[in-house]
Amino acid sequence: METPASVRPRGGRRAAVALVAFAAALPLVGTATPSAAAPPALAAYNAYAADPGDSKKFAQLNRQIEKLDKEYGGDLAKLKDVQYAAEKSLKKAKDLQQDLIEARDLVAQLAATQYMMNGEDPTVTFVTDANPSDLLSNATLVSHLSQNKAAKVAQIQKLVNDQLQARKQAQAKMTELKKEIKDLLSRKAKINALVKQYKPESPSIGMGGITPRMLKVKNTIDLETGPFPVIGCTRPGDPQDHGSGRACDFMVTTGGAMATGSAQAQGDQAAEYAISHASALGIKYVIWRQRIYDMRSPGWRMMENRGGTTANHYDHVHISVF
Template sequence: METPTSTRWRRARLALVGFAAAAPLLASATPSAQADPGDSGRVSKLNAQIERLDKAYGGDLAKLKDTQFAVKQALKKSQDLKQDLTAARALVAQMAASQYMSNGADPSVTALSSDDPSTVLNNASLVSHVAQNQAGKVKQIQVLVASQEQARRDAEKKIDELEGEIKDLVKQKARVKALLKKYKPESPSVGMGGITARMKKVHDIVDQEMGPFPTIGCFRSTGDPQDHGTGHACDFMVTTGGTMAAGAAKDLGDRTAAFAISNASKLGIKYIIWRQRIYDMRSPGWRAMENRGGVTANHYDHVHISVF
């Protein structure tokens, strides 16, 4: 005849057997030991390097700032998924303990439920949950684990890309110094809408050669200025109202960007952004940029031109 004590021990032994059977499932639901991509010191160091290069290389390094933005977004996604994962695991642990206890107070469950909620999922309380045909929640956690791990890898990749771009730019130091010597930075001028004399010259020549444009926007200090705030940039709009450029408008943008690149040396142009790509004279060649979530933010309706 079984006593209450022997019954409890039998349940505990069954739980251990079930736990062993569920081991493959648990293994796939255990988050990586490296849940946090990179480290704050590494990212802070890269951010500081960007600020120093900005000053040394003649102002806004838009491509580096773009990758810096991507790192920030990737880290946020990874952290958000990690929080979701922690919350989901805690919920399953709580459900498992509640269901187990609803069948009668069991000292083994009391001991299990006293663990930290983020780790209790990895012990025998999960076996009770799985045994009662609620493995669906565990599968949801598996999806979260996979998503969080992918987000962590994506963030690490973006950090590696940022490091690579910084190293590449540093290698261009001699070229950049020669450009800066040729195009000494100018100060904004009163009575010219806040733009520098060089930007005013580029504005007039591009408008004369490639225009007319629906509108040209230059000085602004809000949002992400990208040299607009210091009077070193203008946006040559090829459509209005946030409309994606197509047909003749896209052709105008293509020709304007090509004209700016061809005449960059003569006019002192620093970089051009068009259709989610950037061409920086300090590191020449078209390079893709991050998705900022809109037609205008991704430069699909205007050509951005910055000068030294």
């Protein structure tokens, strides 16, 4: 006759196997196809989480951007801002993928520990049929893990949700990127005419390295809306317009302080003057207060958060010329 003690290990094994089965079934970004062994509820989940080739699609879009950048007067900052957002979202999804792999391995370890230390509780076997979102928030599972490990299990729930959200955001950003490229292509004739209107100029020596056109814009903006605490132009090694002498930053504050009051008003005035006189001065685009106004695709548009006052242009007006 079997005693209760002799029954416990076999039940514990069933609980452990159930947990390991769940851990193995957890979907990961980059999985080509759902596991054949995955329960139906997980199969649909895996099908969504399967990698649709985002990195490859993004690489194709990058090649289009590079080509347009050469044809449309250089430094398509508005388009590149969306490119930056898509790249950041894809990286986040990949980072979460690695986190989820590590978390999944932890669940397997916890399951093995459960088998070694605890007895049978048949309620644990429900995990093989449960949806991850329902499963990981269920207190029954947590009760089968030691108190100091419960937070790790809850973390997996958050990783699953975060990973799905990151994937959706990355796909949305790439859709936005495609839209921006399509918009620029639809304006090809107008943009080519605009680019042709302003013959490219060479960087200079003796004028701080800026082009004659940028020098004229710098002097005009300074005369009409200055003086400014400082104006910064050339930045050797910069792959965009600062490096080629076709951009200047008109600082309205110093020390990275957020522009408010009269400083913000001065920035507003400089940006508005540059936009209203863009055609006469050969201005390509203006960035001010985390917004960009590109003459090749007119209208103010918000930009991605770059993480700081200066990076987000809250202390200076950036002006680029053709």
